[in-house]
Amino acid sequence: MASSSSNKLVFLAFLLLFVFSNNLVAGKPQKVKLNLYYESLCPYSQKFINDDLVKLFESDLHRITDLKLVPFGNAKVSDNLTVTCQHGEEECKLNAIGACAIKTWPNPKMHYWFIRCVEKDTKNWESSCFKTYGGEKAIRDCYSGDLSKKYLILGYAKQTLNLMPKKEYVPWVTVNGKPLYENYEDFVAQMCKAYQGKAPLPKVCNSSASAKKKVLKLQVSYGEDFHH
Template sequence: MASCSSTKLVVVFAYLVLLTFSDNLVTGESDNVKLNLYYESLCPGCQDFIVHYLVKVFDSDLYTITDVKLVPFGNAKVSKNLTVTCQHGEEECKLNALEACGIRTFTDPKSHYWFIRCVENDTKHWESCVKNYGFEKYIYDCYNGDISKELILEYAKQTMSLKPPHEYVPWVTLNGKPLDDSVQSLDDFVAQICKAYKGKAPLPKLCDSSVLMPKSPKRKVPKLQVSYADKAINN
């Protein structure tokens, strides 16, 4: 018959195993490619990337291997008294805050992506996006209160802690590594996600051989109109 001390050891060991397993579930560890997009609302290149290129992730099976995180702060600056100044003026600050509230309200990345895409596709009529996607009260309560300020300051912290620091926006990282100048070559955006995936699940259909083939040197590659971080801030 087992002693009491042996029984206790078995119970403790089982508890530790369960705790470790639970921690892995909580942290959400997966083999998916971690795609972070650091951007600002009125940046033409950011709008182009969100509306016409990032949509490829959410409008296909590529989403099954990609965890997308959107960080709306970009090249803004934070003063000592925590005042935020945006590169494209006050309207950009407002839209960054609105989109931060959208991310908070629509917690699922796919849901808040479509909301943000709606705003970036027509920034002058962003109110219709709030109305059409629902949860108006939650978004406006966040947007008009202190919550939006707290969210933006947190995104500022995340953006300013990037290593290496971002040079421009849109700034994209895959598994924590910046794409550097290659982000401007939109032609291979999907291929880079496919190549970065090291999981065991089969690659999405979008990652077919034609996507992963090397580009012809004679082929023209579309470029993003980036906004550089050292460019003067609009007051």
């Protein structure tokens, strides 16, 4: 009899724990997937990273966002797996540095700021970004080895080249897998619209909805024959 009572108590405890856990999960914000496919020396990608994407972390929007940066852009991969970048070897290097930063700091809140630092000054980034954010040894080891070129970049190449619908230009921004096309600069409003979580909307969504809609001028970099 005592054993039966104990079993019932254990069962009830597990039941209560299950219900409580479900309530906690239900209260958490459901993340909206925001993907940015970019290349390091594209001026339009730089502008989006520096001036637009920063809104994610300067507001409370980041709490409902699953951000993914994909540094490949309009690069091409030959049959022997050689990568050629639209803006030359330096862009290939900076794409790989970005990939290594993502590998070093998987948390977007950390690797975004380093990548933004690089994109703000692509000529002198080494003297400032490592000093500000650290990670020099890990990133240099990643870049100088085979990891960045044979695995990370080719992985990002596969993700970019297999997009459906296909990427038309960079920056290419998707929300939950759907491209924003010419509305990519208005990604905050699109993120707020896509959010389906039970937690309250981020405060920035209220200000975004009340703001006047601006006329967007499409600024992109096309990849055909490596011309803008």
